[in-house]
Amino acid sequence: MRKILIVGAGQSGLQLALGLQSHGYEVTVMSNRTADEIRGGRIMSTQCMFDQALQHERDLEINFWENQSPRTEGLGVSVAGPDGSRPVDWLGRLDGHAQSIDQRVKMAGWLETFAQRGGQLVIHGAAVSDLDFLARTYDLVLVAAGKGELVSMFERDAARSPYDEPQRALAVSYVHGLERRPEHPDMLAVRFNLVPGVGELFMIPGYTLSGACDIMFWEGVPGGPLDVFQGVRDPAEHLSLTLELMERFTPWEYARATRVELTDANATLAGRYAPTVRKPVGRLPSGGAVLGVADVVVANDPITGQGSNAAAKCAAVYLDSILERGEKPFDAEWMQATFDRYWETAARHITKWSNALLVPPPAHVLELIGACGQYQALADRFANAFSDPSDLENWFFDPEKARACLAELAAAEPAAEPSA
Template identity: 75%
Template sequence: MRKILVVGAGQSGLQIALGLQSQGYEVTLMSNRTADEIRTGRVMSTQCMFHTALQHERDLQLNFWESQAPKIEGLGVSVAAPGSWAEGPAARAIDWLGRLDGYAQSIDQRVKMAGWMETFAQRGGQLVIHGAAVGDLDYFSRTYDLVLVAAGKGELVQMFARDPERSPYSEPQRALAVSYVHGLGPRPEHPGTEGVRCNLVPGVGELFVMPCLTTSGRADILFWEGIPGGPLDVFNGVKDPAEHLSLTLELMERYVPWEYARATKVELTDAGGTLAGRYAPTVRNPIGRLPGGGLVLGVADVVVANDPITGQGSNSASKCAAAYLSSIVERGDKPFDEEWMRATFDRYWATAQHVTKWTNAMLAPPPEHILNLIGAAGELQPVADRFANGFNDPADFENFFYDPEKTQAYLVEVSGAGAA
C-alpha cells in the first residue's frame, strides 16, 4: 500500500486525500487547523463552482451539501456607464443574464472543508493538526512515497520558483474585499433565477454578488475587486467587520446602485464573514526541492494562483485534484519521480493555461472588440449564454474572445442565425 502525504486541507488537498483514501492508499493529511477551528473561523474565499468542478466532487461522492446549497442557473453581467458616477450614483450601460448549461453552487469553505476533514478522519485517514515547515517535509519525504503540497500560503510556497514566462504580473492587480450577508433582496429584472452577478465599473473595479450556503444557511456574498490605488482600495487595515460591511455598502451605493437597492437591509452572517487582501497572480515551477534532496509536488494554487476576477480558484483546485488523482492511480507501483511529477503538472496545465490566459486578460482594460462582445450579449441571448458557460470551460474563449477577427466572425454568425 503506497503512502502519500498531503499538506494542506483546502479544496484540492482534501479532494485528493479523500479520493486516494477511497482507492485504498495510506494517506496522511496535514492541516494547521482543526475542523472546528475552520468552521468557526473567518471566511476563506468566494468559491463559486461550475458544473465540471462540481462533477468531480460527485464522482467521489463528496457532494454532501448539493441539495441544501442554492442552484445558480445564470451568470449576469452589468457595466456601469464610464464616468457616470462623477456627479452621483452610477448609471448602467449594459445588463444581461446568460444561462448556464449546468448549475453552479457556492458552499462556504468553512462548511465544506470542516465536513470533508471530519469525513477523512472517520474513514480511517491519519489527520495531523500541525503547521508544516520545510524541515518537516525533508523528514517526511524519506518516509512517504509522495509528498503533495496543497497549502497555498506561507513558507512552503517559497520552495516553488516563480515561472516568469507564465506570470506577466509581478504585483497584485486587484484589492479584494468580501462580505457574507443575510437579507439581500432579489434582482427585479430577472425574478426567479439565482445568478452570479458580475458588475464591471470601468477604471474602478468589479463587484461580484453570488448566492451561497454558509454556516448559518443560505446567504449572499458581496465581493469587491478594486484596482489598486483606486476608490475601492480602502479596506486595508479595516479590522472591524461592521466597518468593512459599511464601506462595502457605501461603495455599492455610488458605483453599483442597482445592486445597492437590494442590499439596504443586509447584515453580516457572522463575525468571521469578512475578508480582505491582495496577491499577485503567479504560476510557479511545480516541483519543490528539499534541502535533503527530496522532491515534493505543488498542487492547485501553490503552483497556479490566479486573481479571483474570473471565479476560477475552487474550480481549478477541483480540476487539479482530479488530474493528479488520475496520474497517481495510473502510476501503479512505479516511483513518483521528477519526470512523473513534471508530466502530472503538465496534464493539469493543459486545463489551467486557459484559466490563466483568460484571467490575466480580464485584469487588463478591455479592448474594443471585447466591449462589443459584452454589449452584443445584451441583444443576442446565445452570446450571453456562451460567455456564461465559459466560466465552466474557459478553453472555449480561444474560439471567440481574444482575437478581434474571431469575435467579429462569431457575432456575424450569431446575428445571421438570429435574423434567419
C-alpha cells in the first residue's frame, strides 16, 4: 500500500490521516507536540463546526465527543446601537446541530487513536530540509501545519488575497458560569454581535477539558477600542478586559457574564493574521512537490467561524482524491487539480463570504440582516449558511438577488414585528 506523510496534527491533518488509515494506507504523521503536550497547552481556536463539516467526522466514525458536547441548535445576530441598544436582534434555527470541541481535547484524542490503530507518529517540528529528505521515501507529502517555516514553500496567490495586513485583532476566552440568553433559555445558540465600526463579539457554546463551557471571542478592528489584547499575558487580565469591553459595547451579553471564570489557566488566546490564499503546490529544494492542506493554502479571518469547517471539508475532498488516484503518481498536476476541487466546492464560497464581512456592509446586506428579524425563514437561511456557505450566492452577495429573495418572502410570509 502507498506511503503518505502528513505534517501537522490539526483538524485537517488528523482527519485525513485517520481516513487514509481506515483504507489501509501506510500513514506517517509528524506533530510538533505529543498528545499530553496538546492537552496541557493553550487553547488553539474557537472551532465551532456546523452540520455539513461534522458529517465528515461521522462518516469516518471519529466523532468521539458528539454525545458529550453541548449541541448548538441556533445562530443569532445582534447589532449594537450607539446607546447600548439592539436595533437588530434575531435568532435563526439550524437544520442540524453545531458543536465546538476544544482542539486540545479532539486533537489529543485523535493523535492517540491514530497511534493505537498502528499509525507511525513522529514528534518533531519539521523544517523544509526535513521534508526534502523524507519526501524521497513517501509517495505523497501533505503539509497541514499552517504556521512556521513550511508555509513559506507556498506562494501567495495575489489574485485571491485582497488583504496584506490583518483585518481583525482576535481575543478568545473559554469560561464556565455564563448564563443563558433570557430570550431563548432552552436553546443553545451561537450569538454573533456586530458593533459597527468597532468589531464583533461571538458567544459560542463549547466543550473543553473540564466539560461544557462557553467561548467569548472578540474580533476588533485594528487600532480601534477592541485592539487592546496585544502584550497581555496574564489570563485574569485578559478576561477582565474582555468583560470590560462587553459591558461597554454589548451590555446584554455582559449581563449574563457577571459570574464567569476561566475554565483553566490556558483558556485565553490573542493574536492576528492576514487572510491569505496560497498556491497549493510547494517546491522542495531538490525539486520535489508537496501539497498544502487547509489553512496552509486558504487561511481566512475567523469572522464567519469557518476555520475548522473548511479544514474538515478540505480533508474530505483530499481523501476522495487520493483514493480515486489509485496507483497513479501524485504529481504536481494532480495536486493542483485536487486543490481546485476543494476551492470550487467549498473554499471559494468561504473566502468570498469571510472577506465580505470584513468591510462595512453594503445597503442590500444591511436590509437583509434587518429583514431576518421579520422573516423567520430568512433568519434560518442565514444561520444555515454557516454550514453551507455556497447558498449565499443565491441571495446574499448580489443586490438584485437580495431584492428577489425579499420579494419572494414578502409574498409568502407576512412580516413579523422586529424583535426587541
